[in-house]
Amino acid sequence: METSTVWWLLAGSFVALELATGTFYLLMLAIGMAAGAIASFVGFGTSAQFVVAALIAIGAVGGWHWFRPRKKIETDQSNHDVHLDIGSTVEVSAWSASGSTSVMHRGASWSARHSQYGLADSSTFKAGWYRIVALDGNTLVLSQI
Secondary structure (H helix, E strand, O other): OHHHHHHHHHHHHHHHHHHHOOOOOHHHHHHHHHHHHHHHHHHHHHHHHHHHHHHHHHHHHHHEEEEEEOOOOOOOOOOOOOOOOOOOOOEEOOOOOOOOOEEEEEOOOEEEEEOOOOOHHHOOOOOOOEEEEEOOOEEEEEEEE
């Protein structure tokens, strides 16, 4: 059996293992195994094949670890996937001095507060259209559009 075939079988087994476990890093190791297969096909010696496979695998794992897309961490209160009201708009006719109000949303009256709740300057609270940015219990948290 050719050495490159062994490398390809190892790469395939790492891909299968990744599909079974969902660990993306195993896919990066499979890329290293594929690089070892290519190095074998080109004619590198056994030691060089291992070095190429290791360097490519380490580079792929390190690259994925450092440059992978990171999802912004959201709390359940401001996660649109948890509360479908987040992102909706409501009209505020008047604010109280403390930054709270009552708004109509989906045919019901909701208590709401400004996202900058507790500010001493009540001039921040103006009537108009606001976006729901979070839910605090049964209270909508609003931010001006």
